[in-house]
Amino acid sequence: MVFKPLILLSLLIFSQWSSANNSYIALCYHDIRDDVDGIVDSDQMAVSTDNLIAQFEWLKAHNYNAISLDDVIDAAKGLKALPENAFLLSFDDGYKSFYSHVLPLLKEYQYPAVVALVGKWLDVPSGKTVNYGGNRIKPREFFMSPAEIKTISQSGIVEIASHSYDLHRGVIANRQGNFQPAAVSFKFFKKKNHYEKDAEYQQRIFKDLEKNSHFIEQLTGSKPRTIVWPYGAFSTYSEDIAKSLGHTFSLTLNDGFNTPKLGGSVKRMLIQGNPPLSDFVYALRHPHGQEPIRVAHVDLDYIYDENPTQEKVNLGLLLDRIKAMKINTVFLQAFSDPDGDGNADALYFPNRHLPVRRDLFNRVAWQLRTRSNVNVYAWMPVLSFVIPGTEQLRVHRLKAGQVAASNTEYLRLSPFNQKARGLIEDIYKDLAIHANFSGLLFHDDAYLSDYEDFSPAALRAAAASFGKAQVTVKELRGPLKHQWRSLKTQQLTQFTLNLADKVKYYRPTIKTARNIYANVVLHVNSSEWFNQSYEEMLQSYDYTAIMAMPYMENAENPAQWLVKLTQQAALHDPHFDKTLFELQSVDWRTKTQIPNTVLTQQFRLLMRHGVKHIGYYPDNFLNNHPSLHTIKSNISLNTSPLAP
Numbered sequence: 001m002v003f004k005p006l007i008l009l010s011l012l013i014f015s016q017w018s019s020a021n022n023s024y025i026a027l028c029y030h031d032i033r034d035d036v037d038g039i040v041d042s043d044q045m046a047v048s049t050d051n052l053i054a055q056f057e058w059l060k061a062h063n064y065n066a067i068s069l070d071d072v073i074d075a076a077k078g079l080k081a082l083p084e085n086a087f088l089l090s091f092d093d094g095y096k097s098f099y100s101h102v103l104p105l106l107k108e109y110q111y112p113a114v115v116a117l118v119g120k121w122l123d124v125p126s127g128k129t130v131n132y133g134g135n136r137i138k139p140r141e142f143f144m145s146p147a148e149i150k151t152i153s154q155s156g157i158v159e160i161a162s163h164s165y166d167l168h169r170g171v172i173a174n175r176q177g178n179f180q181p182a183a184v185s186f187k188f189f190k191k192k193n194h195y196e197k198d199a200e201y202q203q204r205i206f207k208d209l210e211k212n213s214h215f216i217e218q219l220t221g222s223k224p225r226t227i228v229w230p231y232g233a234f235s236t237y238s239e240d241i242a243k244s245l246g247h248t249f250s251l252t253l254n255d256g257f258n259t260p261k262l263g264g265s266v267k268r269m270l271i272q273g274n275p276p277l278s279d280f281v282y283a284l285r286h287p288h289g290q291e292p293i294r295v296a297h298v299d300l301d302y303i304y305d306e307n308p309t310q311e312k313v314n315l316g317l318l319l320d321r322i323k324a325m326k327i328n329t330v331f332l333q334a335f336s337d338p339d340g341d342g343n344a345d346a347l348y349f350p351n352r353h354l355p356v357r358r359d360l361f362n363r364v365a366w367q368l369r370t371r372s373n374v375n376v377y378a379w380m381p382v383l384s385f386v387i388p389g390t391e392q393l394r395v396h397r398l399k400a401g402q403v404a405a406s407n408t409e410y411l412r413l414s415p416f417n418q419k420a421r422g423l424i425e426d427i428y429k430d431l432a433i434h435a436n437f438s439g440l441l442f443h444d445d446a447y448l449s450d451y452e453d454f455s456p457a458a459l460r461a462a463a464a465s466f467g468k469a470q471v472t473v474k475e476l477r478g479p480l481k482h483q484w485r486s487l488k489t490q491q492l493t494q495f496t497l498n499l500a501d502k503v504k505y506y507r508p509t510i511k512t513a514r515n516i517y518a519n520v521v522l523h524v525n526s527s528e529w530f531n532q533s534y535e536e537m538l539q540s541y542d543y544t545a546i547m548a549m550p551y552m553e554n555a556e557n558p559a560q561w562l563v564k565l566t567q568q569a570a571l572h573d574p575h576f577d578k579t580l581f582e583l584q585s586v587d588w589r590t591k592t593q594i595p596n597t598v599l600t601q602q603f604r605l606l607m608r609h610g611v612k613h614i615g616y617y618p619d620n621f622l623n624n625h626p627s628l629h630t631i632k633s634n635i636s637l638n639t640s641p642l643a644p
Contacts, residue, residue, distance in 0.1 A: 022075060023257045024067055024086035028268040030093055032101045036274050044272050049101050054277040056109050059087070068112035069159060069226065069249060075260035082260060089113040090251060090268060092163060092228060093132070094122060096141065099148040103155065112157045114251070116228035117149070119165035119212040122219075132168070146219055153220040160219075161226035162247065165212035167205070168230040173436070176363045180436055181233035184506070195350060195434065205241045213245055226251060232268070236505045239265065254509055265508075293543070294327040294635045295615025297379070297582065300348050301338050302622060304358055315364060318621045322372040324628055326636040330368055331441045331513075331615065334361045334378045334431060342445055343384045343411050351430035353387050353423055362435040369436070377439035377513060378431060382446035382496055383412035385424060393420040395448065396455035398473060403454045410445040415495045417457040428499045432506035439511035440503060442496050444547060446514065447530040448488045462487060488531040493540050513543040513580065518553060521546055521568050534569075538578050543613060548606075549584040551594070558598075559605060566609040580613040581606050585626050593620075596630040603634040 030045035032052050059066075065083035075082045089106075091098050094117040106113055121130045124140045131137055144152075152158045170179025171187045183205065187196040196204070209227065217223045227242045232253025239250050248263050256267040303318060305311040322330060335344035336357040347354050348361040365376040383395070394405040395412045406412065413420035454473050463471045465487050466480060476484045500512050514537055519526035521534050537544040548565055550558035566581075573579045583602055585594050599616070606614055614635050616626065632638075 022082050023259050024072070024082055024088055025257050026088040026090060026251065026266050026268040028251075028253065028270045029089070029091045029102075030272075031095045032091075032097045034101075047271060047274050051274055051276060052102075053105065055280055056105060056111070058277060058281060060109060066109070066111040066113075068157075069114065072249075072258075072260050073262065076262045088266070090116065090161075090228065092116045093118060093168075094143050094149070094163070096144055096148075099144050099152060103152055103158070106157055107155070110157070112159070114159045114161050114226060114228070115152065116161040116163035116226075116251070117144075117212075117216060118163045118168045118230075119215040121168075122146075122149070123165075123215060149219045153222070159226065160216055160222075160224055161228045161249075161251070162209060162212045162216060162224040163228045164230055165208045165215060167208055174362045174366070174434075175359050178363060178366050180366060181231045183229055183231075183238050184233045184235050185436065186433055198433075202237075202241060205238055206245070209242055209245050209247070225249065229253075232270075234265065234508070236508050291328070292612040292614070292637070293329045293375075293580065294637060295329045295331055295580065295582065295613075296322060296325065296327055296619040296631070297331040297615055297617035298333065298619050298621070299337075300333040300360060300364060301336060302618075302620070303364060304336075304348075304360060311358075311360075314622065315367065318364075319367055319371050321619075321621045321624075321628060322368060322374055325631045326638045327374060327631065328637060329375045329377065329439075329615070330372075331377045331379045331617075332361070332365055332368070332437075334380050334435070341410075342381070342443070343386050344381050345386050347427070347431075349431055349434045351427050351434075353427055354385065359434075361431075365435055365437045369438070375438035375511075377441045377511070378435065378437045379441040379443065380428070380431065381410075381443045382492075382499070383415060383420075383424070384410040384443070384445040385413060385427065386411050387413075387423055390420065390423065393417050393423075394455070395453045396458070397449075398451045398454055398477070403473060405455070406452065412445055414453050414455045414457055415448075415491050416453060416461045417455065420457075421495065421498075425499065425502050428502045429506075432503040437507065437510065439513060439542070440500055441545065442499075442512070442514040442541075444515035444517065446492050446496060447517070447532055448492065449531070450529055453488065461491070485528055485531055489527075489533050489536065492531065493533075493536055497540060511542040512540075513545050514541050515545050515547055515582075518547055518549065518565055521572075522565060535572055538573055541578075543578055543580045544573075545580040545582050545615070547584075548581040551587045551589060552584060554589075559601070562602060562605055563609065566606065566611060570610070576610055576612045579611075580615055581611050582615045582617055585616050585618060585620070593625050596625075596627045599626050600630055600634055603630075 029047055031043060032049055033046055034049050036046045036048035064085040064087055067082060067086045067088055071082060074080050089111055091102060091113060098115055121132050121143055124130050126140055128140050129137050130140055130143065153160050167182040169182055171182045171185055173180035173185035174188055186201050213223045223246060225247060226249040227247040228251040234250060234252055242250055249266055251266045251268055253270050254267040255269060258266055303311060303314045305314060334348055336346040336348060346357040348357060350356055350359055368374050368376050390413060391405055393413050395414050396403050397406045413424060459471055462476060462484060463469060466483060496514060503510060516532055516534060516537055517530055520530055520532045527533055546569065548562060550561040555561035569579050585599060587594055603614060
């Protein structure tokens, strides 16, 4: 499978880098041919020779300077600064065209470059065929020969990198048989009905990278110091393995510019679709702001069905609908909550602490990503996991003068309890291992009321924080209440960030979002009632998702309420760069759907007040609510939201 960020989007950040001090951009090319058939070529990774020359000419004429990885190392050591507008060239896969078309150009322009080789594709006898990219067959001669690889390695301007031996493909990564990138996916063994273990995964990746290092050493006389991850898919876990084998650099397909450092990931812009020079230059010279995110919030409980056939039908309906909407993000429930109480009694992914209702999240997330072309955030509780035997680990509430484990509303585990935190961390780690997704949405259960948490662990944490041997509930409700509120707010934030770090070890590029109650934004006192801080969330997460739900808050005039909400939010986030407004599509008080006409008015009201990021909950894809027309007409990225 090939992952294809749009060239125009990829190069947007490129245009913003030119003035950055001591930084560089890395460009990623693949096949360079004379016969590329414009944007309809069967190989979207191919760039024509003429277009590459035009790009080189433009870069040279406008004072862009090619660098090598040695230059990056020297800059990291402080031996020299990188030149103005520095860029690093890289070419993936080891095509014959690199030797025949690219190398002469590199010599002419005196541009250094990195070329990444896939051992298995090259370790094929002449006259045979190579199966590459999953479903493409080419003769062995389509790739460089050993002699040609030796020649380019001795050119003085080309560095040979590893592109893995046999990881440039997919492996079955779930029970439903979806193929996902081999370097970051834990295999599912259908015959044995189990997933690959940590040790098995580590051994597989280690042996593969080790084998390719030896293979390249045999061809060139030197082991590679750089790993170029197939499809740009990597994790901290896989990078640690690569480092143990002497790979100093790892090249990805994340967008952005780089600063010189010894080791670590290098972001690269993927050049695809054979862009003409005009598009290339336009993208360089016209920086765009952050693309707005448009979100459908989806309950996986709606997809689940005891009948696997019906479940497949449900999934198909969702995929078709999301693709037709032309939105770019789905918040997808990863826990089971059929009774709607917000507590996780079971999960939709393999884990070590709760029942698995069905191993379904990875399947749906991957299909949404590859078939509907959206980013998927795993919507997860923070504290409300109903794990057997953990009742005393819950948040303790003061009620009628008595302190006891909470048994109403969200059944939250205490964020101050080390054992509880460990259980939740395990669950998040299991999610990261068994699913491929783009972000995390922290549920609205991450709060502590004025009457919480007075569990033994919370009292001990308060005492330690305030430098006391012990504290009482009376003190925390009295003279220490302000410090206690601050500590609780910080604890919730730090715990969610810690959970994100657990996930990022396996999915390092994920974004984070956290739900916040609208009243916390509207009323100063509410931040104390919930121990949530809008300002702190804006600083801590990629997005803060305001539950902009006027009917849930019993607003007398929903439109006025939304206007006031935008005005208050703008005091903290003037351009709404990091704030998502999430409307409700159901009035849970009356158990009726919000009319499409009302949702249209609310979508447009928010946008007229400058809101960029908009979503709604829930998306009822089974009953077409909100209607497809409503979504496409109002929050689709392909329509004008401010049309009268």
